[in-house]
Amino acid sequence: MRRRTLILRSVRYYARTHAAAAAGALVGCAALCGALLVGTSVSASLRAVALERLCGLEHAVESSRLFDARLARDLAARWPNAEVAAALLLRGGAQSAAGPQRSGKVQIVAAGADFWRLVGLPSEVTPPSDGAVINQALADELHAAAGDEILLRVAPPAVIPSESLMGRRDAPIQTLRVRVTAVLPDRGPGAFELSPSQRPPRSAFLDLAEIQRRIRRPDQVNTLAVRGVASAEELRGGLHACATPADHGLRIAPHALAPAEGATFEYAALESEQMVLPAAVERAALEAARQAGVPTSRVLTYLANTIRRAGAAPDAASVPYSIVSAVETAPPFPPIAPGELPIGQAVLNDWTAERLAARPGDAIEITYYMLDPGGRLRTETRALIVAAVVPLSAAAADRGLTPAYPGINDARRMSDWDPPFPIDYRRIGSDDEEYWDAHGTTPKLFISLQTGQAFWAAEEHGAARFGRLTSIRIAARAGEALAAAVARFEKQLLAELPAESTGLLVRPVRESALAGARGATDFAGLFIGFSMFLIASAALLLVLLQRLSIEQRSREVGLLLAVGTPPRVARRLLLAEGAAVAAVGSLLGVPAAVGYAWLMLAGLRTLWRGAVGTSRLGLHVSAADLAFGTVAALAVALLATLWSLRALRARSTSDLLAGRAPETTLDRHQLAARAYRRGLWRIVSGAAAIAALSGSMLTDGATRAGLFFAAGGALLAVLLLTLAGRTQQRSTLPSGRGGLTRLGFRNAARRHDRTMLTTSLIACATFLVVAVGASRHQPGADALRRDGGTGGFALLAETDVPLLYDPSTPEGRDELFPSGPDRAALDSTPIYALRRRPGDDASCLNLFRPTAPAILGVPPALIARGGFSFAATRATTPGQRANPWTLLDSTFADGAIPAFGDYNTVVWLLHLGLGGDVTVRDDAGREVRLRIVGLLSGSIFQSELLVSERNFLTRFPQQPGYSVLLIDAPAATAGAAAGQLENALGSYGCDVTPSLDRIASYLVVENTYLSTFQMLGGLGLLLGTLGTAAVVLRNVLERRGELALLAACGYTRADVRRVVLSESALMIVGGLACGALAAVLATLPNAISNARHVPWASLLGLLALVAAAGLGAAWAAASAALRAPLLSALRTN
Amino acid sequence: MSAAGLLVRDLTREYATRGEPLRVLRGVSFSVEPGRSLAIMGPSGCGKSTLLHIVGTLAAPTSGSVRIAGGDPFVLAESDLARFRNATIGFVFQEHYLLPQCTALENVLIPTLAQRASSAHDAEVRARALLARVGLAERADHFPAELSGGERQRVAIARALINAPTLLLADEPTGNLDEEFASEIAALLIGAARDAGAVLLIVTHSRALAALCDAVCELRRGRLTEPGQRAGA
């Protein structure tokens, strides 16, 4: 006979015992491989979704401005395989023409045939010029079908920033009425999106030429879709090379002057279509001029509503609506007046001086409009001293100082002016019309550049938001033709001006989508993490079952040793057998894993849909996962088997032969040593628990959560060790019924290791279930408090089209809210308006990892008001502690911008903590670091990061308006206020949500996660119950003789069962109590600090249920084992 | 006394318990020549099994020495001791300890598993011969559950003999058997030991059985009486 024969014989003979152990290994392998498969499947599904959304695109050029579609053709021509198509991608709202159904956050894609071909839209469904194709997601929202009419509301990007004085604020919204010609499924091109999320976008597809015609911007687009360019770097380079000044929104216009009789001076003016040169352009142009050796002169031209003598009577002569230029004096530009113009002094042309009867040395004042952020028009008056009066000729007769403005330059008469601010046409007299006729936009008054910038572009008042110059004049060097200088300057300027700096952003959409899909919200990672508990439970169960089988065969081992089998060989025989069993179990676990993963994914698609918000999760069986999982599971199973063999360690052959339980052969010293070791471990675990708990007070974020769990684990160890010590002590046996229970308890001490293994199994699972359950919560009533998650704001509104007026000011309300019956109610409701820079949703609602989170600008009023609850802040001063919002106004030496984020967002989605930096790009394409200085707790702001409005405006000047409103309506009238606001701001696509609903929508995700993890704990408990049943069964079988003796002594069957059950009750209740207690202790600080409502009742119910199930299983096992006539055991013994 | 037999000197053994240590053997000395048999008798709990286990190297003495074939087995490392036991000692216990999953033949072969270099075929030939000798040639392929108590014990004896031990230890080998069978088993054991020139140590309560041995002694209060030579031996 060979050893192999013995192993095979044994496997077959102990098939039932082995089957149980194999089942344990199977569960372990299924849990491990299954967890990996679920993780891979979620990632792979997201990846598939992301790729599908991109419709094969790899890169995109996106811009906050419109640019010429020509760029697409120029770019495509640079590479042989490149495909580039232009499109206009806008966000807006939609409404059914027939019914009340509305939808916000609609993606409007206006494109031509080349784009449709690129994204794979079949030509028979491309939108015709008079219709729209919509996708199913939008059709569902609008209850629309092919043939229905819908209204689309969009605000095309303004050429001149709408929040600048010259920007148009009156008609930003265009409503397009279109007929739906087809509804596309939410797959393929129908789900096209450049920044994929797991939910399909709501999209409308329109014909580009038609939309360009309707918004009067022919050939203008804001997006290029690119395929076939190797890298973003290469595309950026190509873009840089292709872009013309016009693509940057710039023009270089030649002008000529006659500085003296018969002489001409030629120069060119660099101007922006935005009217003001953005700071990035200013920097680049000055540097380019320096490099090219081209002389420059900077100009800031403004409109003065009035120029008059200081202190003159109101009815005295004044000059209305005059161009005023602040000019940098620099040779070779002919000076307007001889010498430098000091600060605070002005030069008048003779026409104006005559009108005002002003002479050098006289004081005059100019009045002009300033536009505050928030759309408030303010009139400012400044005093100036007349330094000189110059004739309206030579350098003073220079129209080139004034950039062209459509609506003014092209006006035949002054009274035909159409500026975006109110003017009093009655003040325009015939003299003024004559001047306009003869000299047009020639400035009437000149000041130094410094004076002008102090008036109209002061950094400290936010007036420099869009820039500090209207033009930069360039001239040729002596003896050089202007055209040559311009050519040199233009070339250098384009070299100094990367596409990003004027808002042409190149995005590797495919790369970032794939990166986002990999990161996910870490559902996969968390799932695998929590599955570790289940895997550990399965391993414990395996140890228990293997141990039971080894104990059952201790005599066999004794015999092998007695006949001289070396212990190593005997152990190896058992190990081989155990390993074979574990291997078979693990291999069987592979198909089980696939089934388990399939079930979990089915659950995530349906029952726990809230966690992932998509039904697009499919099972991706990865051979690598299965191989790795199986090998890992096998390793765990082998370790468990090895560990269970420890049961044989240091046991004498005689003891094994006699079948003595190891626990009964311990002498005084061994017992003392055991107790000592236990005590030592208890101290170590206790110290670890205290260290972890105190550590968690000092840290935040994921570390903190991890430390809490660690503390809980250590506490669990302390409790279990204490229980182990107690159960090993012997108690005296009182008589009567209590005695039977005590007898059962003492039996627990007999097979102490087995008892403690089972108890630990149950305790671990209980710990998980309770700890996870205690983290589950509902937004409580206190969320509505000022220091709660809503900050006391009952309502939250978002608009599809940004509001260009601040609804928190009376002026803004006048502009925004129509007068009507609701007006009084609206006016009495405090509203705070926040700016929003679009970006990735950084909340748990987005499964993709946010790369560029959306950003909110918090107005000073909200900072002053304070409120909301914080999980942690960087507050150092008492003032900051009293109102952490003031932290947003602090500064960092390294230029980082202070920011707030919700705890959940920062910790779980951005994987950062307090003090962490999120890097985004500002409007000039530069990196901006947002440093987290405060973590809001359970707030409404989980989708964005918050910075102060001041910082927002400096870094994101091009982002127009307000699109998030916080409404402080009393709870009682909140419903009415929501309706009023939605009506008043209907054309902006205003969507009002109760703040609690918003928090709840985040919590749904969190709670669904927790449900999933709790279910893993539940499975662990199931394993614990199975373990208990196995132990009860084994115990009863081992002790049939004793139990039979009890029966022989006259105990009833129920009495005997009572002895058995009291032992299992000790395991179950002990395990439940230890696990629950440790979990409660570990989550208590968190529960207190986050003021969360912990669902104790349902948790207690759950524990009761588990106890009942466990006892039920034990009862069943005991009954099964006791079914055979007990007394027969006496005879066969 | 030759060096080839069994020599036991001043053997003591204590058991640590939860209370005072239990002194079971308090200085046991005896020797047995090869080919001779010694029966050890004594009241229950006096330490007979303890003594046998120590002699069989299953347990270590608290003090004193055991020499088997001239050597001290307790100086050996654990695995060497196991190999020594495998080669030199055969056990027959009161309980047969047959592996239920193996046939009678396989059970007899169990001790050969410990040897690395043994020929499986030779071992099987030997095992069949031994089974024939104990009268179970026909039952070689039966499982223990299909054998009677006496038959199981005979398989156990064959198993003890498979490696041709020089020391044969039997702890109440006939405890569970009737008188007739008991003497049959005893004769088998004694005959086998004598044929092989092995030392046979039998612990028994049966005077009839003890009478079959070359010598008998009694364990009392931890000490062994002088072996009473059997008349005519």
Ligand SMILES: Nc1ncnc2c1ncn2[C@@H]1O[C@H](COP(=O)(O)OP(=O)(O)OP(=O)(O)O)[C@@H](O)[C@H]1O
């Ligand atoms: N592992 C042990 N721990 C403590 N005491 C033990 C142990 N093994 C045996 N004993 C004690 O040693 C004494 C001798 O036991 P042993 O089994 O050698 O007796 P025995 O003579 O074989 O008895 P029996 O005839 O009943 O088989 C007994 O009192 C027993 O209680």
Ligand SMILES: [Mg+2]
């Ligand atoms: Mg005995």
